[in-house]
Amino acid sequence: MVVVLLPAVLAAEAGGRKRFEAEAATVGDALRSLPIADRVLDERGELRPLVNVYVDGTDARERGGLAAPLTGGETLRLVGAIAGG
Amino acid sequence: MTGVLVLVGTRKGLFLLEGDDERRAWRLEGPLLPGWSVFHAALDPRDGTIHAATNNEVYGATVHRSPDRGATWTRAEVLGLPEESGLTLEKTWHVEPGREGEDGRLWLGAAPGALFRTDDGGATWEPVEGILGHETRDRWYPGAGGLCCHSIQLDPGEPERMYVGISAAGVFRSDDGGETWTPANRGTAADFLPEPWVEVGQCVHKVLLHPGRPARLWQQNHCGVYRSDDRGETWERLEGNGLPSGFGFPLALDHRDPDAALVVPEEGAENRVTCNGRLGVYRTRDGGASWDLRTEGLPAPAWGAVMREGFASDRLDPPGVYLGTQSGSLFVSPDAGDTWLEAVSQLPPILSVEAAEWS
Numbered sequence: 001m002v003v004v005l006l007p008a009v010l011a012a013e014a015g016g017r018k019r020f021e022a023e024a025a026t027v028g029d030a031l032r033s034l035p036i037a038d039r040v041l042d043e044r045g046e047l048r049p050l051v052n053v054y055v056d057g058t059d060a061r062e063r064g065g066l067a068a069p070l071t072g073g074e075t076l077r078l079v080g081a082i083a084g085g
Numbered sequence: 086m087t088g089v090l091v092l093v094g095t096r097k098g099l100f101l102l103e104g105d106d107e108r109r110a111w112r113l114e115g116p117l118l119p120g121w122s123v124f125h126a127a128l129d130p131r132d133g134t135i136h137a138a139t140n141n142e143v144y145g146a147t148v149h150r151s152p153d154r155g156a157t158w159t160r161a162e163v164l165g166l167p168e169e170s171g172l173t174l175e176k177t178w179h180v181e182p183g184r185e186g187e188d189g190r191l192w193l194g195a196a197p198g199a200l201f202r203t204d205d206g207g208a209t210w211e212p213v214e215g216i217l218g219h220e221t222r223d224r225w226y227p228g229a230g231g232l233c234c235h236s237i238q239l240d241p242g243e244p245e246r247m248y249v250g251i252s253a254a255g256v257f258r259s260d261d262g263g264e265t266w267t268p269a270n271r272g273t274a275a276d277f278l279p280e281p282w283v284e285v286g287q288c289v290h291k292v293l294l295h296p297g298r299p300a301r302l303w304q305q306n307h308c309g310v311y312r313s314d315d316r317g318e319t320w321e322r323l324e325g326n327g328l329p330s331g332f333g334f335p336l337a338l339d340h341r342d343p344d345a346a347l348v349v350p351e352e353g354a355e356n357r358v359t360c361n362g363r364l365g366v367y368r369t370r371d372g373g374a375s376w377d378l379r380t381e382g383l384p385a386p387a388w389g390a391v392m393r394e395g396f397a398s399d400r401l402d403p404p405g406v407y408l409g410t411q412s413g414s415l416f417v418s419p420d421a422g423d424t425w426l427e428a429v430s431q432l433p434p435i436l437s438v439e440a441a442e443w444s
Contacts, residue, residue, distance in 0.1 A: 009120035009144060013160060039144040042173050043165025050143040080143035 002030055004076045010036045027053055028066030030076055040078060050081040087444045089399050090154075091407055091428075092135065093415055094123030094437035099137055101155060102428060103443075108405045108419035111428045117155040125394045128441035129182040129191070136191060136207055138177035146177045148193060150207045163209035164193075164201065170217055172197055176230075179394065181237035184244065192263075194234030198225055198251050202263065215259065215266050216249065221285040225254035228288050228307070235393055236292040240299045248302065248317060253288035256304065258317050269317030276308040277354075291336040291393045298343040305336040305348055305393075312346075312373050324350075327376030328367055329360040335396030339404055339421055344372040347398075347406060347422050349391045358388035366408065368422045382425030383416060394437035401442060409435030 004020045011018040013036045024030035031040050031053070040051045046066075047053070053060040054077045060068050091102040091111075098116030118139060126137040135151045148161045166172045175196040183190030193201040193210055199217060201210040216234070225232060236250030245262045248269065255270040274281040275288065288307030295301045304311040304320065309331035311320040324331040330350040339345035347368045351357045359365065363385035367376045395409040398421075406418040408425070413432035416425045 009141065012120070036144075038147070038160075038162075038164075039141075042145065044168065044173060048143065048145055 001072055002070050002074045002076055004030055004034060004078065006034075006036065006078055007080055009080070010039055010078060013039060024070055026066065026070060027055065027060045027063075027068040027076065030070065031066065052079045052081055053077070054079060087401065087442060089401070089405060090128060090441045090443055091397075091415070091417075092126040092128060092437075092439045092441065093409055093429075093432065093435055094126045094137065094394070095413070095433035095435050096122045097433035099123045099126055099135075099155065100429075100432060102415065104428075106401055108399075108401075108417055109426065111417075113429055114155070116433075117151075118149060118158065121149070123436060124177060125179045125437040125439070127180050127182060127439050130441065131182060131185060131188070132206075134206065136180040136182070138180050138193065138195075140176050146174050146195065148177055148180060148207060148210070159208075161203075161207060161210055166199060166212055166217070170212075172199070172217075174199070176233060178233045178235045179237055181239065184239055184241065187244075192237045192239075192247075194237050194249065194251075196231035196233040197227065198222065198232040198234060198254060200234050200237070200249055200263070213263050215264050216251075216257070219257070219266060221254070221268060224283070224285050225251065226286065228252035236289065238292060238294040238302070240294065241296055242299055246299075246316070248292060248294065250289040250292040250304070252290065253286055253307070255285045255287040256289055256292055256302075256317055269313075270320070271318065272313075272320035272322070273304065273306055273311055274308045274322070281308075290334045293336055293338050295338055295343040296340055301343050303336055303338060303346045305333050307332065307354060310346075310348055310373065321373070323369070323373030324376075326374060327369075327378075332357075333391075334393040335391045335408075337396045337398045337406055337422075339398065340400050341402060341404065342370065345370045345421075346373065347396070348376075349396065349408065351390065357390055359390065362386045362388060364389045364410070364416075366406075366418075366422055366425075379418075379422050379425070381423070382418075382427070384427075392436050394439075395435050397438045397440045399440040399442055405440060407438045407440050409438040411435065 088105040093100040100115035102111040121139040179194040200213040240246035257266040333350040364387040403421040
């Protein structure tokens with residue numbers, strides 16, 4: 001089981017809930033299990049370019065992106081890259 | 086007692102202003118949908134649901150709806166472009182409720198050059214193939230706001246007839262409920278092209294149909310202000326007599342008078358500020374033959390800008406007119422544009438304004 005932590009805008013979309021738990025073998029599995037999956041993945045299932053996923057503090061893109069394996073016990077933190085004004 | 090609910094979409098959430106039919110005092114509520122840029126919001130007169138075209142730089146484009154005037158919101162469940170199109174959804178721009186009797190149907194304009202339809206009140210949206218795969222699409226080019234479908238107009242008397250405006254593709258008309266689409270740009274110029282008289286590629290900024298004379302359309306274009314009296318078959322350019330510039334974005338009509346229209350011109354495409362250092366509304370009451378500048382209650386000096394969705398009118402008599410600026414002020418005219426008052430200031434940059442009546 002992994003823990004997924006959401007930023008404020010996504011938590012509001014998830015009914016105010018900031019913390020989710022998921023049984024997931026990959027980062028993609030964990031994201032697809034969320035009620036806000038459509039906000040972090042586009043209609044092709046790709047990670048939106050300005051969404052960063054940190055797995056225990058490491059950028060998931062450095063670990064294979066959505067295919068990055070999870071063994072259980074990890075904490076995934078979703079962070080929006082700085083954009084706009 | 087009747088009144089007006091004004092929906093003000095900003096770059097940082099949605100605000101609601103509620104007032105009575107005097108339209109001089111307003112109660113401000115919001116921001117709703119914090120974190121979302123509200124490109125457009127509309128109240129569906131059929132059931133009171135608010136629908137908002139919402140965008141976030143990080144979390145993408147979607148549509149939110151609220152059945153309870155903004156207390157709770159639900160996001161669209163299915164909204165995207167098919168893989169075979171090679172396109173992905175970039176922005177949502179305009180939500181247009183369907184006609185009375187078309188239960189659950191709404192239309193959504195989006196970028197890149199996309200029109201969607203829902204028949205379940207906004208939960209699932211299907212792309213309209215006749216727009217997505219239009220035979221002229223290889224001659225469409227995005228404007229500064231992307232290849233955005235920003236205008237959707239339904240003919241109130243002909244259930245199969247509707248129009249869209251896409252920048253910079255032009256105006257298209259459907260006579261079969263949205264299945265097939267015919268370019269409707271004859272007489273509108275694309276002055277930025279080497280050959281300005283093209284079938285498609287015009288940079289339409291806003292199109293409105295007059296509800297009392299549906300064959301009449303008004304258009305604010307990148308290159309002029311136009312009127313059509315034949316369902317978009319031909320257009321007449323109008324800004325020769327009284328308008329300081331043909332360039333501008335917003336457009337508003339008077340539901341009582343098909344010959345009336347209001348615009349807020351800007352200096353030009355290369356200097357996008359209101360003309361002559363002031364915020365002024367230009368109004369015609371003779372079909373565009375002449376234009377008068379209305380300034381009472383509007384600020385000067387001012388170098389403002391009003392976005393394409395930042396102008397609206399209500400259906401009361403006389404109609405109220407509502408003007409939101411990128412500087413975060415909402416100006417209201419309770420008398421069809423004669424005089425103006427600032428209803429609220431210091432909002433985030435205003436992207437859209439809509440007015441709905443309540444009783």
